Amino acid sequence: MSSELPDPETETAPTLSAVAKRAGVSSITVSRVVRTPDLVAPETRARIEKAMRELGYVPNLVAGALASARTNSVGVLVPTIANSIFADTVQGLSDKLEPLGFSVILAQSRYDAAREDRMLAALLSRRPEAIIMVGSPATEEGSRLLRNARIPIVETWDLPTTPVDAVAGFDNYKAGTAVARHLVAQGRKALAFIGGDDPRATRRWLGFKDEILASGLAEPRRLILDRNASGSVAAHARLPGVDAVFAANDAHAIGFMAGLRSAGLLRDGPASAQPVAVVGLGDLEMGRLISPTLSTISVHGDAIGRTAATLTLERGGERRIDLGFELVLRDSG
Amino acid sequence: MSSELPDPETETAPTLSAVAKRAGVSSITVSRVVRTPDLVAPETRARIEKAMRELGYVPNLVAGALASARTNSVGVLVPTIANSIFADTVQGLSDKLEPLGFSVILAQSRYDAAREDRMLAALLSRRPEAIIMVGSPATEEGSRLLRNARIPIVETWDLPTTPVDAVAGFDNYKAGTAVARHLVAQGRKALAFIGGDDPRATRRWLGFKDEILASGLAEPRRLILDRNASGSVAAHARLPGVDAVFAANDAHAIGFMAGLRSAGLLRDGPASAQPVAVVGLGDLEMGRLISPTLSTISVHGDAIGRTAATLTLERGGERRIDLGFELVLRDSG
């Protein structure tokens, strides 16, 4: 009957063998009901499912993982998740992995190499079946940790020449050259780059600068800003005479435009009418809503996430996927 | 000497006892070096640390968790992480929990009750030491699962009257009344609400509506939009004659303003000059950068996250924390 229901106060979570006892079977049969129900006779299965319901059994995947050497989890390391395009990537990979029973263990490095190494070690100690990270390990120690883990490692949002394992991203250097080419073709002469100095932003800067120098113009200025967009609002004052700006991301671009607006240097007309052209990167939805609409390098953060997830699941095949980018021209530049 | 270094190909990850053997101690001593180094004599410790380095030992927290019944992890459930203010909350709680050795297991419900229940079950089967979620469980089944887990549960972004356990949020209903009061005081007569119909947005709507009715005006219109802001751009056409709009979040507000702009109904002047007043919720940085600047209900998503983290750590004390909100008046309404 309904005997021996656990004392709700002192209770410890019911185990597989508690269910087994209640259903009058061995624990492996209960395990089969959870994992491979087709192998269990329908009547037995019904009896066990009833026992599970009565006890409120929740499988313990920690124990299961230890016994089977499969954790069904992936570690995900991003610089930051707040206010960032990386959230799209996390969303994309989750959408792919959660239906397959994988959990996402999320860690943030905050653009700090030491913290990144600590987070990688912390992730690996949970024995994820793969690691997906934005960028590449910042230190040799981080690389070593990842290589020794012998699991799929996917670096994203860039195309490193010597990745640890797999890559899903785009060429940040080329993104810089594409923007530079466009602005130069527009007749801009005094160009500048604003944004962070993380590895990916730096590659954008390098592409931008090299292309401008190659076209015979003077070396562009580079303004390193911290991560919130407020700094970019005042950036214009620090770039006198500039007539075109490439911002490392859309938030900085929009902040910069706010500064231009208060300086009376923003028009509601097309790019050719702008005293200062502005191009961002990321293609935030917001960029389409503001006025003038923001020209930007469009990157599919969620596709990067989904592709990274695929790369963790298939070990063979192409391990370097260039998802490309697109220069989307609107009214800002 | 440097004998018996593992074969890099067939190698299985080195264990505590492999380190112990190499250092000539028992495995518990190695465990102590990892967890309570002060209990180990300095010379022994040095020998063990050397062995750990040589073998590339990475502790297996899965096994540790099973043995100690402590996983040092928390489950986090959000509707969505992409493009959303919830990312701030995840950031806030991570910042608090990661330094303490906790990992964040992230799951997304996508505003789907069935998926939420599946994700809760999946999270609980990993035996997190607490669950932090946005909102409250959508189904009775979800509540039951959480209650039976006997771990701290923190519901956020709202102030439910009968929470499972703890709460860190603000009163969405009051946020709605505050906006209504402000718009009515401004002399607006034809008001509308745009946004989603999730529980929190609905509470904002109810507060908004009730306050407007109480002030003697006609019942406001409510336009339910899907989650991306594009729908809000066209929303104005569906709200003829409206002179004030409360958007359930800033993205919708900014989208709506884009629609107003193309309709010629947006001024760069102060709120009193706007043909249609707009108030958002969330206080995105973007709202301060656009023109006109966005009036909004400011909510501290990261503080919600940090407070939720604190509530998972301390079991005693106040379990219901109202972080409040602030009506920030700028130029849009």
Next chain:
DNA sequence: TTGCGCTATGTTAGCGCTAACATATGGGCA
């Protein structure tokens, strides 16, 4: 009738670690 193969279930051992309890050693002090 024998024996084979299939289905349903069980037994055994162990995943890698930690809790809880020993044990050994060497002062210090009455």
Next chain:
DNA sequence: TGCCCATATGTTAGCGCTAACATAGCGCAA
């Protein structure tokens, strides 16, 4: 001298589950 205590290390058992290999029962072909 004997005892106590602090420090350093070890032993044992077991966390809850699964892999891998039994075993039992049955239908069916030869």
